[in-house]
Every structure is written in C-alpha cells, then in structure tokens.
Amino acid sequence: MFFSRRQNVRFLYRRRLAGIHSAPDRFLALNVAIGLEHFLVLFNGGAYLPMIPRIIGSLGRNPLYGDWSQDLYFLALGLGLPLGRWVSQRHGDRNGLLFCLATIFLASFVSATTRDYLPFLAARIVAGLAGGLSIPLSLNILLRHYHSDARSFGLFLWGLAAITPFALGPFLGGWIVDSWGWRWLFTLNLPVLLLSFLGIWLWEPPAAKGEPASMDWLGYALLVASLLSLEMLCNLGSKDDWWRASEIRLLAALTLVLGLTAIWWLRRQRLPAVDLGSFRYANFRVAAIGIFVTALVFQGTLALLIVQYQLSFGYSARAIGEILLSLAIFAPVGATFTHWYLGRFDPRPLAVASLLLLAAGAFWLCSYDLPVSPSSIAEPPMLVGLGLGGAFGSWARIGLWGLSGPAEQRAALTLNLLRSTGQAMGIPLVAALWERRLDLHRHFLVEVRGSNLSFWNTAQRHFAHLPGILAESIRQHAAMLAFNEIFYLAAWIFLVLALWSILARVPRERSTESVAEQTAIAELVEP
Structure with a gap:
C-alpha cells in the first residue's frame, strides 16, 4: 500500500510539472530562467571587449594576450554546439543544461578571483565551451513549452535575447569596468547563473533517458585540434613575426596536416561530428x-x-x-x-x-x-x-x-x-594587419627624404622641452591612418x-x- 501511494505521488508530481501550459507562473519562470542563461552567455562575449586592457594589465600580461582570451572564447562557443545532439540524447536537455550552468558558474568564479593569466584563460575557454553547448539545449527546452501556434513568438524572443546582449555588451561592459572594476563582470554572473539553475531545476521536469547516442569522438577531436591549432597560428603570428619564426612554420604545417586529416575522416563517417x-x-x-x-x-x-x-x-x-x-x-x-x-x-x-x-x-x-x-x-x-x-x-x-x-x-x-x-x-588577424600598417605609416611620417621632414624638424625643436610628446603624436597620427585603412578595406x-x-x-x-x-x-x- 505504501509503495502504491509513493507511485501515485510521483505520478501527480510529474503531471503537475508537465502541465506548464496550464500554469502561467511556471511557464513564465522557465522562460525567464532560460532567457537569463542565454543572455548571459552572449553578454560575456560582448561586455568583455572593453575590459581587455584593464584585465590584461592587472594580470601582468601584454595586451596581445588579452585578445587570446576573447578569440578562444568565441572558438569554444562554436565547438560546444556539435556536442548538443549527443548530450541531449544521452543525458536529456534539462540535465545537460544544468551541467552547463554549473560549469559556467565555476568558470566565472575562477575568472573573478584568480590573479594569474593561465587559470583565467582556461576558465574563459571552459565557459565558452559550456556556453556553446547550452545554446541548442536551452532552445530545445524553450520550444517544447510553446504550442505550435505560439512558437513564432517564442523564437522572436529568443532572437532578441541573442542579438541584444551581443550588441549591448560593449556599452554595459565599459560602464562596469570604469565604475566597479572588471572582476564585477564575472561576479555578477554568479547570482544570475544561480537563479537560472534553480529555475530550470524546479520548473523543468526530468526527461526520460533515451537510447545511448553515438558520437564521432575521433572526428570531433580532430576538428578541435585543427581549429585550435589554426587559431593559435593566428595568435602567435603577430607575436613571433609570422613566417620568420621556425615555430610558426612548424605550427602551420601541423595545422595543415590536422585539417586535412579532419576533412578526410569527417567525409567518411555516416554520422560525423560536423x-x-x-x-x-x-x-x-x-x-x-x-x-x-x-x-x-x-x-x-x-x-x-x-x-x-x-x-x-x-x-x-x-x-x-x-x-x-x-x-x-x-x-x-x-x-x-x-x-x-x-x-x-x-x-x-x-x-x-x-x-x-x-x-x-x-x-x-x-x-x-x-x-x-x-x-x-x-x-x-x-x-x-x-x-x-x-x-x-x-x-x-x-x-x-x-x-x-x-x-x-x-x-x-x-x-x-x-x-x-x-x-x-x-x-x-585584423589586429596584426593594423599593427603592420601602423609601423608603415610611422616610418613614412618621419622618413629622411620624405616631405614631412621639415615639419617634424620644426616640431622637434618646438617640443624639445617635452620629451616623448613628439613621438607620441607621430604614433597617434600613424594609428589613425592605419584605422582609416582598415575600415576602408572592411x-x-x-x-x-x-x-x-x-x-x-x-x-x-x-x-x-x-x-x-x-x-x-x-x-x-x-x-
């Protein structure tokens, strides 16, 4: 008799959770929880950009390394998506999304507290990978709770939640870093992620486990290795002077071999990773x-x-x-x-x-x-x-x-x-091109036989009592010329x-x- 009652309680509990359409408060809570998660993942990509000089300065690294923490975050976002089908079928959308939220929470905590660059970079990559994986999982959950005649509206809200944080991020990120400091970007993530986790855990019913899903793990590993190698080739190129460095030539050869191997393998699979x-x-x-x-x-x-x-x-x-x-x-x-x-x-x-x-x-x-x-x-x-x-x-x-x-x-x-x-x-790549054009313009602005020589000689006598002012003026002028060329080309x-x-x-x-x-x-x- 006791066992029968327990089964009835479980049955009623599942029925109550499944009736989200008839419970507007639960439906709204679940939408808010998923929206917060989706907003935060993309917001951390846009809001991070204006913080790069402050973050890398406080971590004791050259600004060049700040770009690594952003471009590898974007790459990880893309590499997380191919895992969505396997995670959804193997563990369910709800469990997979809760795991992603917990992972981003831990990565945000590390980013907010660490004083070393390498743990910070690793946390950014992990957060990007979990964020990319969360996108298809959260979309699956969202669409499951919209009737067919209301899905268009749900997707409209999802689209706004995708483009708005990406566009709004630089504005809010600049305000946060100047007002409170860059660590607050990651500190503010923590309560938002906690609310989203609790909302999904409480209002989304557990799904029955499906059949074990197949995953082309070797193809995925080759894809990750080839794209990561390609990205580091771009990152290290401007640092090590591109093809003049033997390390860059070796990395380029490795990228080519990995890329061709990944293409060969993926084309031969019935269900490839990509x-x-x-x-x-x-x-x-x-x-x-x-x-x-x-x-x-x-x-x-x-x-x-x-x-x-x-x-x-x-x-x-x-x-x-x-x-x-x-x-x-x-x-x-x-x-x-x-x-x-x-x-x-x-x-x-x-x-x-x-x-x-x-x-x-x-x-x-x-x-x-x-x-x-x-x-x-x-x-x-x-x-x-x-x-x-x-x-x-x-x-x-x-x-x-x-x-x-x-x-x-x-x-x-x-x-x-x-x-x-x-x-x-x-x-x-754009940063490397800008640096090359900057050096070129700075050279021609002060070249010995150039038409600017007499102007700069006069300016040098004028600013002789202020060391460094003329050099900074030349650099700023060359930087603006390089900017104009980059945007003209774009x-x-x-x-x-x-x-x-x-x-x-x-x-x-x-x-x-x-x-x-x-x-x-x-x-x-x-x-």
Missing part, C-alpha cells in the same frame, strides 16, 4: 563563405576599435561604450525586422541591404582624423547596428534555403561553427559580400517544415 556534405549545395557554399568572412571582418574591426581606441587614443572604456550605444539600440530593431521578413520573403534583398549598411558604417568610420571626440563618432554605429541585425540572419536563411529535416540541422551546425571560427580568427569587403549574396538561387524544392521550425534552426546560426 557534416561537410552540406557543401554540395550551392546556396550553402555561398552562405558559408559569406558568414565566415562577415564574422571575421565585423568582429575583427569591432575588437580593434574597442581595444585600440583605449590604448592608442586614451579613450576610457565608458567612452567606448557610449560610442557603441547606438549599435546596442538599433541592432535589436534590425533583428526584429529580420525575424518578420525572413519568414515571408526572399532573403537575398535583406542580405544586400544589411551588408550595404555595414559598408556605409565602415566608410563613415574611416573618414575621421584626430582629434576625435566620442560624441562625434556615435552615428556610424547606428548603421552598423541595423546591418548587424539582418546580416547573419540573412546568411543563415540563404544557407538553409530549401533544406529540411536532419540535413537542415546539420547545415545550421556547420554554419554556426564557421561563424564562431570567423569571429575568433578575425580578432588576431567597407569594400562588405560591398563585395553584398554582391556575393546575389549568387544564391531560389531552390527548386521548398522546405517541408513550417516557418517556425525553419526559424528555430536558423536561430542556432545567429550570434
């Missing part, structure tokens, strides 16, 4: 190149502006955040329109318009000269925000155009990995990408899935 078969679709190839290059150029130039405007021109982190406030405001506006548009119309016009807005913003930013006040360059990020809200969503829709079912899901995973890899590689790349997106073609076969289902898959690709 499906390269999607490249046989023309629209996917167009989107794959487009999303990788867009992410590389956008993230690289954004990181360059945020970090080097502090180091080269003496801007405060809060001033940089104020410059990018219009980006934080208009990116959600662009994302809202994109969500409405892509479910109804051809994605190519929106891709062209979004990339043209990014190009216009870059052309505008490359037109300034010193001195530049923060208020005078607050308008270009408005165009960038509108373009950002539509660019990645358009590329995702183009790449998944006409696909459905497992093929669409595998293609979305590959596009997400390409986007994250582009973001990770863009930070060191603008032309965005223009070329706008033309590139037109190469996509309307598929002969339309997807058999609903608009909500297609949007759900595309959401996995957007930042």
